[in-house]
Amino acid sequence: MSTEFDAIVVGSGITGGWAAKELTEKGLKVLMVERGRMIEHGSGYVTETLAPWEMPFRGEGDAALYARDFAVQSKNRHFTEFTQNHFVNDRDNPYSVAEGTEFNWWRGYQLGGRSLTWGRQSYRMSDYDFGANKKDGHGSDWPIRYADLAPWYDHVERFIGVSGQAEGVASLPDGVYQPPMALNVLERYAKGIIEQRWPDRRLTIGRTANLTQEKEGRSACQYRSICARGCSYGAYFSTQSSTLPAAQKTGNLTLVTDTVVERVDYDARTRRATGVSVLNVKTGERRRHTARIVFLNAGAFNTNHVLLRSRSDAFPAGLGNSSGLLGTHIMDHATTVGAVALFDRFQDRTTYGNRPTGIVIPRFRNLDRQEGDFLRGYSFQGGALRSTWTRAKREAGVGMDFKAAMRGPGGWRMVLVSFAESLPRPTNRLTLDPVKTDALGAPLLKIDFTHGENERKALADAGREASAMLTAAGGKVVLSLDRPGVGGSAIHEMGGAMMGDDPRASVTNRWNQLHDVPNVFVSDGAAMASSACQNPSLTYMALTARACDAAVRLLREAKI
């Protein structure tokens, strides 16, 4: 059958960009469909170089506007007047949540998606993670192990550029790194104390997709730490800085923006997807595109939404949902502030520049022996810094002395934020809302998610350990929390189309194909069978590159 394209990639974010790059470089004619607007690299980053005094609300933004149009997005720490154009308008993009639950679904509908605003932390999962579901029985056993993905982690890291330090820690496998950004003077001191007191723990610089060396036309980091505005230096990995130019260079890419995929089209006779039905949100025009394979990279929850909406006689509960498990076992990370401590040391020392990454203390709990009353583990991210003028809001004083006291750098503090693994549970799930619809009449995505007792116990342990470590390093702990934030708060929402070998117990197979429809690949966060406790984007990228390789092989062998 002749098709318009060889492949259609739905979404242009972190994994969509990767799918487009890999498939076009392997010679496929690819259509990449982005629902949001065009943002050109460089010229599209309209607030990048503005100073606070050049912004109407000094960077804080218009709270009245946010209450009306960005009620959810504005709760995000990275959402500011400088970055608001990289987040969705909540009023125009509603979703529903189950009664009695909350979920912060933080999104960016634009070319590049959340690759523009992501935290850039790039960690490998280990066999502790890939073996976790099998070991304790939660969720579906991963059909792959670390050895299957390791070469693809290499492949991805080499291309995107990750700066970091190899440490030989089993729970956080080392990768291919550019030189690390340095720990600051207090972090280096704390590292010494913590590692001496707890030999099984390691404090290392965050492994971040910010370049410390120039790479293929992309500059090294300028230490502004304003990445989420967009970086015209191309110093962090985004679709615009990295995968899109690579895909475009092949001449094999067709890109459309302002075009939302309403469904994946399915031919019951051939048992294959035939392409996608799309709506141009600017013109209102609807049309179909055909291809031999479809890659769903819409972002974990939107990929679920597209599949759930792709109902047919053959798949009345959503495409690829013969198991009835589509939308189930969704996860995030349970996160909160483990501890904040003030330090008297190093008052005569400070730093220069704004490092766009913090530190990480990899998981040390429940690795080779069970400790404590919870399954799996947690890790910490954070760092040490001297505060600046914002402390003036919190400190007493007015007048000349106050002004003088606020002029210099503030005291040192160190923060450890806890990230606990989210167990995959069938009751945490996505469905189509039976009643509520969007402006076009399509059913809203309904999110039913709560953190469980295991996550609460893990965070309680994390709070105690964070406090103990900062206290040992000479800090005075002023805050330690152990309750998880609202679901979605880690912005690591994932799952719903979990991988597994058993078609009755999972939605996608070891090559990220839908068990039911082998020419549809799900390689964003939707395919995750467990969450681990580290930032997941690098794993999504590696899974995507691996799935693209498999897809092209299967096409050549005429198996799909």
Add this chain to the structure above:
Amino acid sequence: MDQGKRDARGTGRRQFLMTMAAAGAALTPTTLWAQVKAGADASAVKALAPSQRALLDRVADLTIPDSDTPGALAVGVPAFVTLALAHGLEGAGAPVPAARFTGGAAPDGATVLDWLTFELDLKTGGAFLSAAPAAQMRALTALDSAAYASGGPPGGDASPWRLLKGLIVTGYYTSEAGASQELQYDLVPGHWDPDVPVGPHARAWSNDWTAVDFG
């Protein structure tokens, strides 16, 4: 949210308060609010009344005065605070509950500037704006010390002064002079040094976004 309606009620109280203060009446919470309750101005005025503009100017100037760099009044902080109040930045749109007023009484929908007028007049023992600079500074210092005293006032919520002072310092240190003369501003540091000495005349970096997030 009905911003216009709340402002309209506030205007009536403001005028009343300033009239009382100017008259040098014996200002106790009880006598003030007993008379405030007698009536409110229904006219819808969104801009600040001249008396409240004058109060904001004076308080901004006292909080961050001119030194070898311009102060809060000189860099236009009152205009920012006015904008911030109108748009509800940092929760500024919410009415101040009666419990936050000394004496525990206030009409519904009192604004933070109503509160500030009332408390400063009370502390000055007359019209704050007519008082001598030293008396104004004493009143504001007393208000500030109470707002930041450990434990805070009963009832949990922080003093409205924390909100107002937060807006004043935000307006100041995000102004061009506040950010780049009083402090240092460099959008493109270009390199990272993890350990440098703090000099005797060191100025903090206003573009340290990391410290703005976590500082």
